[in-house]
Amino acid sequence: xxxxxxxxxxxxxxxxxxxxxxxxxxxxxxxxxxxxxxxxxxxxxxxxxxxxxxxxxxxxxxxxxxxxxxxxxxxxxxxxxxxxxxxxxxxxxxxxxxxxxxxxxxxxxxxxxxxxxxxxxxxxxxxxxxxxxxxxxxxxxxxxxxxxxxxxxxxxxxxxxxxxxxxxxxxxxxxxxxxxxxxxxxxxxxxxxxxxxxxxxxxxxxxxxxxxxxxxxxxxxxxxxxxxxxxxxxxxxxxxxxxxxxxxxxxxxxxxxxxxxxxxxxxxxxxxxxxxxxxxxxxxxxxxxxxxxxxxxxxxxxxxxxxxxxxxxxxxxxxxxxxxxxx
Numbered sequence: 039x040x041x042x043x044x045x046x047x048x049x050x051x052x053x054x055x056x057x058x059x060x061x062x063x064x065x066x067x068x069x070x071x072x073x074x075x076x077x078x079x080x081x082x083x084x085x086x087x088x089x090x091x092x093x094x095x096x097x098x099x100x101x102x103x104x105x106x107x108x109x110x111x112x113x114x115x116x117x118x119x120x121x122x123x124x125x126x127x128x129x130x131x132x133x134x135x136x137x138x139x140x141x142x143x144x145x146x147x148x149x150x151x152x153x154x155x156x157x158x159x160x161x162x163x164x165x166x167x168x169x170x171x172x173x174x175x176x177x178x179x180x181x182x183x184x185x186x187x188x189x190x191x192x193x194x195x196x197x198x199x200x201x202x203x204x205x206x207x208x209x210x211x212x213x214x215x216x217x218x219x220x221x222x223x224x225x226x227x228x229x230x231x232x233x234x235x236x237x238x239x240x241x242x243x244x245x246x247x248x249x250x251x252x253x254x255x256x257x258x259x260x261x262x263x264x265x266x267x268x269x270x271x272x273x274x275x276x277x278x279x280x281x282x283x284x285x286x287x288x289x290x291x292x293x294x295x296x297x298x299x300x301x302x303x304x305x306x307x308x309x310x311x312x313x314x315x316x317x318x319x320x321x322x323x324x325x326x327x328x329x330x331x332x333x334x335x336x337x338x339x340x341x342x343x344x345x346x347x348x349x350x351x352x353x354x355x356x357x358x359x360x361x362x363x364x365x
Contacts, residue, residue, distance in 0.1 A: 057076070057077045060137060067114070080100075083132055084155075084184070086132060098132050100134050101172060102147070103171065105139040117194070126204070138171070155186070171192050176189075178213060179213075270320055270323075278310075288355075290358075293331070311346050315340070328364065333354070
């Protein structure tokens with residue numbers, strides 16, 4: 039005995055409510071829970087089946103019911119209630135359903151098919167005779183587009199339906215595996231590209247770091263050069279002219295340079311300060327802080343003494359040999 043309610047109420051505007059109603063009426067009519075339905079709008083069913091990750095993607099089956107078809111009750115009771123078909127659909131498909139018996143729901147169905155799948159699919163379903171219903175539409179995604187690969191009509195036997203479902207799934211799986219291979223190759227290319235980009239970025243950063251270090255070193259050398267030039271100018275401004283050999287109260291200093299670079303000779307007045315000796319060495323390119331300046335006997339490092347002391351106070355006259363050692 040038929041249930042007094044339609045599978046989906048006429049002019050239903052809430053897909054989830056309509057599909058829950060469909061499942062409840064199916065159970066009451068045929069004493070079976072029937073296949074597991076996707077509860078939600080068709081566009082979301084398409085996303086969750088055909089646009090999910092390639093590794094879990096499934097084909098989409100759309101069951102279209104029409105109560106006016108002579109095949110409706112037989113198809114529901116013998117096909118959609120068959121354990122083998124229910125199990126195969128659950129394991130291999132996402133199943134969405136709609137009842138096109140009433141005019142309002144039929145109109146909504148065609149609008150939904152046009153919007154979600156395309157005019158060609160809507161026109162094909164619209165051209166089907168009512169006795170061809172119920173219909174099982176099998177959709178796959180091929181080269182980025184939706185493709186209707188099979189229309190199983192209501193007059194099909196359970197074995198024919200199961201065979202069609204298996205063959206359609208095999209077609210889908212072949213396409214999916216091709217896409218998996220393509221995605222694997224694409225991932226390899228992308229990984230290689232990322233690796234090359236990472237290596238390039240690392241090389242670029244290393245080059246930039248070297249360039250920054252080189253520039254910093256160059257700047258530091260330039261600052262040091264300017265500093266030394268300034269020190270030389272200041273020392274030159276402070277240092278009086280060298281006294282003549284005939285002048286009284288002078289001292290003759292000989293300074294042996296490191297690494298056999300030679301000997302510096304210079305006369306100073308005995309009341310000149312140690313600072314003047316350091317100024318002279320600065321002018322000669324020997325910057326204070328870069329060397330020790332040692333007397334021979336007694337051995338003293340003049341750089342550690344008071345720079346305002348005179349040569350007379352330090353007993354560095356009438357002559358003295360000094361040794362300059364680099365630090």
